Amino acid sequence: MNRWKKSNPVEAAIQRARVKRQDAEYASQALTVRLMILEAEDGQDATELLARLSVVIGYPCQAAAQVYGEKMPAWAKQLHGALRTIQQLCLEGYRWQSKYALALDRAVELALEPRFDLTPEAKGIGLIDSNYLADQIHAHAVTPQSVNDR
DSSP: OOOOOOHHHHHHHHHHHHHHHHHHHHHHHHHHHHHHHHHTTTSSHHHHHHHHHHHHHHHHHHHHHHHHTTSHHHHHHHHHHHHHHHHHHHHHHHBOOOOGHHHHHHHHHHHHOOOSSSSSSHHHHHHHHHHHHHHHTTTOOOOTTTHHHH
């Protein structure tokens, strides 16, 4: 089924342009996060980096949770594991630990892979959920249930 098939061709064109713009913005955010990972020093405050990571990694992960529920594919489970790592870094004081750099960078790479099975509605919910976690990180309010809550 063509996800762009609409009764109004103008509406379909507008939707395609909107998704293309959102995808470009997401890719730009992911690149910024990857550069931040490279520049981060062990032990430094990582609040902003962790918040950005939670959005870039959490967005497709939470969208997959909407589409697949309990039967998430392996890639989504890997992203969920990365969210757990971010959560743990927050619980340990919002400090960067360079031993996680490679795994989190790989998770960003995995999050960037095209996911044609994720509906626009699921992507919207995924973005809301990932921003919710980012807000908790910015407020230093992450709890052991934060990743489970959303």
